[in-house]
Amino acid sequence: MSTFPTSPNTLMIRGLESIFTLSEEEKQALQDLPVQVKTLEAGQDIVRLGDRPSRCCLILEGFTCVYKLTSEGKRQIMALNVPGDIPDLQSLHLKVMDNSIAAISPCTVGFIQHEALRNVCERYPRITAAFWRETLVDAAIFREWLLSIGQRTAYARTAHLFCEILIRLKVVGLVENDTFDLPMTQIELANTIGTSPIHMNRILQALRADGLIQTQKKQVIIPDWEKLKKAGDFDPHYLHLEV
Amino acid sequence: MSTFPTSPNTLMIRGLESIFTLSEEEKQALQDLPVQVKTLEAGQDIVRLGDRPSRCCLILEGFTCVYKLTSEGKRQIMALNVPGDIPDLQSLHLKVMDNSIAAISPCTVGFIQHEALRNVCERYPRITAAFWRETLVDAAIFREWLLSIGQRTAYARTAHLFCEILIRLKVVGLVENDTFDLPMTQIELANTIGTSPIHMNRILQALRADGLIQTQKKQVIIPDWEKLKKAGDFDPHYLHLEV
């Protein structure tokens, strides 16, 4: 586990300039945040329900997910995280984790101490606002997922999910020619959509047959964006990408 | 529509002292917020998806809900709001509403201009933190609802919902002898649970038959809290009522 700043990389944090263009000083303060970098294997938990973390976790590479289990052991994934996300930013104000976070693919994450984040927020209220906003966007995504899981068929839900992933990966430059890597098993997709793995398998077959997605290995190609959007009843407003 | 401060009431806002005990000055700043009070009939929208509000809405009396519609017109309620809640606090940082909010019962709400809220937040960072935290608790509730709707049976989901409502109403003093008013139709309950009204009707019959709830008019009695908790797989941690 190495400690930044030692690498030439600059920290990419989702949406920090959605409201304001940050000043050089503000940007510098963010880049000066001490970050502990760690690599994780697929499947490893990063934080667990019940934990009282003293740091947040910034995704640098790979995919993670937010999940919870019922007492019967059924698993629901309630968020996917891509590079630039801070899936446990909530822990800055909610002392006890009410969900777990796990690596879906092998990934590298950067840990930032709460104390350091609080210092930056104290000094730069606009950074506070930007972080706050990011947690609000996460909540907006939860709302859309609730609509999806509550009111749409599993088929539409899955199309909707692929739409969202495409857009969010585009933002961080991980889409080329409508193609992206999606290192998720069908079991994980099923846990996200709220259906059984067997049914998820059949949904994917249907989506392929209908020409909405193509898959090879863990790559997904979206051959017809408009058709996929329509099938998923997808409207990107809830992602709040533009102001 | 009258304008506070004209009434003797003090503003009750959910969870503002969860992190810090506020100073007299901070409390006063909150009480001095200009509030436009309005009464609403059941069913009326307060804000709508697509709106760009310039104010937030504090529930003073009655119940409201956050909801969205699919393009087919199916309705999902993704949050219930009780007195003390600010269901659109998000609009402080997300310019365009990604959901609608409607009165479930006749209710009185207080509108507070964004500008006034921003001023208070600028001056008192701990109030910023407290408001931010409230939006994080809302997000935690969304996560639990996602788990519920994705992985629990409609019967368990409904039991879980009654558990949550009981707890949240207790906090604001609206429960007496395990009894509370719930001015929701079965259609609205169905829209919350993500099921059909007919099925909701049968679930309620089952819950009554199993001795988990008693209903008379729009009153609900919880005769056996432990049994209801168990049926709903309910663990109140996600409400973050204690630190």
Added chain:
DNA sequence: CGAGCTTTTGAACGCAGTCAACAATTGTGG
């Protein structure tokens, strides 16, 4: 190259949705 996970297929079952009709309640205007 074999163990373990993931994907795929088939078949039976069941939870929940839909349709239709009726009863009960609430609200409204005469």
Added chain:
DNA sequence: CCACAATTGTTGACTGCGTTCAAAAGCTCG
């Protein structure tokens, strides 16, 4: 205060989406 309209709640029957169980085939990786 009553009659009528509209909404809400209840019941029955049928349908279907999605689950579960079981088993085989395909990958991946030590």
